[in-house]
Amino acid sequence: MAEVVVLGAGLSGTLMAYELLPQLRKDDRLSVVSQGAVYHFVPSNPWVAVGWRKRSEIEIDLADIMKRKGVRLLTQGAKRVHPTDNKIELGDGTSIDYDFLVIATGPELAFDEIPGLGPQGHTESICHVDHASHARDAFDTLASNPGPVVIGAVQGASCFGPAYEFLFILETELRRRKLRDRVPMIFVTSEPYIGHLGLDGVGDTKGLLESEMREKHIKWITNARVKGVEAGKMIVEELADDGAVRKTHELPFAYSMMLPAFRGVEAVRGIEKLTNPRGFVVVDKYQRNPAFTNVFAVGVCVAIPPVAATPVPVGVPKTGFMIESMVTATAINVGALLRGNEPTAQPTWNAICLADFGDSGVAFLAQPQIPPRNVNWSSKGEWVHYAKVAFEKYFLRKMRRGESAPFYERFLLDKLNIAKIKEVRTGT
Numbered sequence: 001m002a003e004v005v006v007l008g009a010g011l012s013g014t015l016m017a018y019e020l021l022p023q024l025r026k027d028d029r030l031s032v033v034s035q036g037a038v039y040h041f042v043p044s045n046p047w048v049a050v051g052w053r054k055r056s057e058i059e060i061d062l063a064d065i066m067k068r069k070g071v072r073l074l075t076q077g078a079k080r081v082h083p084t085d086n087k088i089e090l091g092d093g094t095s096i097d098y099d100f101l102v103i104a105t106g107p108e109l110a111f112d113e114i115p116g117l118g119p120q121g122h123t124e125s126i127c128h129v130d131h132a133s134h135a136r137d138a139f140d141t142l143a144s145n146p147g148p149v150v151i152g153a154v155q156g157a158s159c160f161g162p163a164y165e166f167l168f169i170l171e172t173e174l175r176r177r178k179l180r181d182r183v184p185m186i187f188v189t190s191e192p193y194i195g196h197l198g199l200d201g202v203g204d205t206k207g208l209l210e211s212e213m214r215e216k217h218i219k220w221i222t223n224a225r226v227k228g229v230e231a232g233k234m235i236v237e238e239l240a241d242d243g244a245v246r247k248t249h250e251l252p253f254a255y256s257m258m259l260p261a262f263r264g265v266e267a268v269r270g271i272e273k274l275t276n277p278r279g280f281v282v283v284d285k286y287q288r289n290p291a292f293t294n295v296f297a298v299g300v301c302v303a304i305p306p307v308a309a310t311p312v313p314v315g316v317p318k319t320g321f322m323i324e325s326m327v328t329a330t331a332i333n334v335g336a337l338l339r340g341n342e343p344t345a346q347p348t349w350n351a352i353c354l355a356d357f358g359d360s361g362v363a364f365l366a367q368p369q370i371p372p373r374n375v376n377w378s379s380k381g382e383w384v385h386y387a388k389v390a391f392e393k394y395f396l397r398k399m400r401r402g403e404s405a406p407f408y409e410r411f412l413l414d415k416l417n418i419a420k421i422k423e424v425r426t427g428t
Contacts, residue, residue: 001027002338005098007078007088007267009034009062011042011320012299013104015327017071018404020102023335030070031096033088035077037063039399040129043320044392046166046356049126049135049257050173058129058396065402078105078267083274083292088267100334103281103297107262108269114154116229117260123229124257126166138255139170146179147254150234152188154226156261158315159300160189160197161355163259164209164362170257171216172358186251187213187220188236188258190312194220198317199351200307200371202364203378209362212380221249223311226258234258239311262315264301276303286343287330296334298326307370321352322369356388363387 004024006016009032017032024030039060047053066073077091081101089095109127111118119125124135142149151167153160167187174180191197194213195205213220223246227235233252240246263269264279273291275281281297282289289295300323304316318326325347333343351369355362361384367375 001029002099003097004028004030004100004102004334004338005088005096006030006032006102006104007081008032008104008106008299008301009039009073010104010106010299012106012301012323012327013102014039014062014399015324016102016104016298016330017066017069018402019327019331020334021069021071022404023331023338025338028338029072031072031074031098032062032066033074033076033078033090033096034062035075035091037061037073037075041392041396041399042127042129043162043388045126045129045132046162046169048129048132049124049166050139050169051136052169052173055129055133058392060396060399065400069402080266081268081271081274083271083289083295086294099294100337101295102330102334103268103295103301104299105265105267106300108265108279110156110261110263113156113261114226114228117154117226117258121229122231122256123234124255125260126162126257127259135257139173142183142255143177143179145254146182148184148186148252150186150188150251150253150256150258152224153190153259154261155190155224156313156315157190157259158198158262159259159317160191161317161319161353163187163189163257165355165357166257167218168212168216168357168360171218183254185216185218187218188224188226188234188251189220189222190224190310190314191222192241192310192312192314193222196310196314198307198314199366199369202351202366203376205362205364205378208378208380212357212362225312229256229258241311243311261313262300268301278303280304285346286333287326287347288333288343294337296330298330299323302326316370317351319351319353319369322347322349325349354384354388354391356385359385361385361388 041058044058080089116122125131153163195209223239225237236249237245238247269279280303282303287296300318329345329347332345349369351366360382362380363384364378
C-alpha cells in the first residue's frame with residue numbers, strides 16, 4: 001500500500017485528485033490536504049466583482065464529492081512540508097506521511113511587497129472569491145459616486161489575462177449603467193507592451209488589445225513599477241527600456257484593482273533543492289523534483305523562468321489548459337512509479353485562453369506556450385464571451401459530478417462549436 005498525497009485543492013489539486021484515482025492500485029490511498037472544503041472557480045471571479053455572479057454560484061463543496069470518490073480530504077491545511085522525512089506538518093499540529101506527494105498549492109499573493117496594495121490596503125483583487133466579493137462592494141461604492149479607475153498588474157505579476165478581463169468587464173458594466181462617461185480609466189501594467197501577457201504576445205494580442213483600449217477610451221502605462229498606494233492615489237514609475245525611470249505618475253482613483261506578484265506558499269518556500277528563491281517548486285520534464293524524486297508539482301506553484309528579460313520583472317502565466325497537461329502527465333508518472341516503472345509522460349505546456357470582455361473577448365492559442373511556436377494565433381469577437389460562459393457551466397457541472405479532467409481540452413477542442421455558443425446565447 002502507498003500513501004499518495006495531493007497538497008492543495010484548487011484547480012490543479014482537485015483535477016490532480018480526479019486524474020490520480022484511476023492510476024492507483026487496489027490498496028493505495030489518496031489524500032488531499034486543503035485549506036477548507038470549498039472550491040471556487042477562479043475564472044469567474046471578475047464576474048463576481050461586478051455582480052454578474054453570486055459567489056454561491058461558483059463554489060463547490062468538495063467534502064461530499066471526495067467522500068464519494070473514496071478520497072480522504074484533510075481540511076486543516078499544511079504548515080510545512082518536510083521532504084527529507086516524507087511528511088507534511090498540518091495546520092492543527094498533526095502530520096501525514098506520504099510515499100508520493102504532488103504539490104498543487106497555487107501561489108501566495110504577495111500584496112505586502114508594495115505598500116498599500118491589496119484588499120487590506122487600498123486596492124481590490126480578483127484572485128480569490130473573498131477578494132472578488134470585497135471588490136463587488138467597492139464597485140457598488142464607485143457606482144454611487146463615480147470617479148477615476150486604475151486597473152492592472154504590478155511588477156512580478158505573472159497572470160495578466162484576468163487584469164485585462166476585469167478591465168473590459170468593468171468598462172462594459174459601467175456602460176450598461178450609463179456611468180462610463182463619468183469614469184476615466186487607465187491600465188497600469190509591468191508588461192513591456194500591451195498584450196505581452198508574460199508570453200511575449202500570442203498572435204496579434206498587442207494589436208487586438210491596444211485597439212480595444214483605444215476604441216473604449218482607456219489609457220495605459222507599460223513598463224510600470226508601482227511604488228506604493230495611498231487612499232485614492234497610486235504612485236507609478238514608468239521605466240525606459242534600459243531600466244531608468246522615464247516618468248513618475250501620481251494616479252488618482254476612486255476604484256482600483258491591481259493583480260499582485262505571486263510567490264510560493266509558506267509550507268514549501270525556502271526548502272533547499274525543492275523550491276527556487278521565489279518559493280516556486282523546481283521540476284524536471286516529468287513534473288518531478290530532481291532532488292526529491294517522490295515529489296511532483298503542478299499548476300501555478302511550479303517554477304518557470306520568464307520568457308526574456310524585461311525592464312520590469314514579468315512572470316510566465318500557467319493557464320488552465322497548460323495545468324491540465326501537467327496534471328495528466330503527473331498522474332501517469334505516479335502510476336508508473338507505483339508499479340516499479342520510470343516516468344515517461346511529459347506535459348505539452350500549450351496555452352489556450354478565452355479572455356472575456358463582457359460583451360466580446362479575445363481568444364489565443366500558443367503551441368508551445370513559450371516561443372518560438374508551431375501555432376501562434378489570436379482572435380477577437382463576441383463568440384469568445386459566449387464560449388467563456390459556456391465553459392463555466394460545463395466545468396462546474398462536471399466538477400459537481402466528480403467527473404475526471406481534462407475539462408479544458410474536452411471543451412475547447414471537442415465541444416467548442418457554433419451549436420454550443422448558440423445554446424448558451426439563447427438559453428435553449
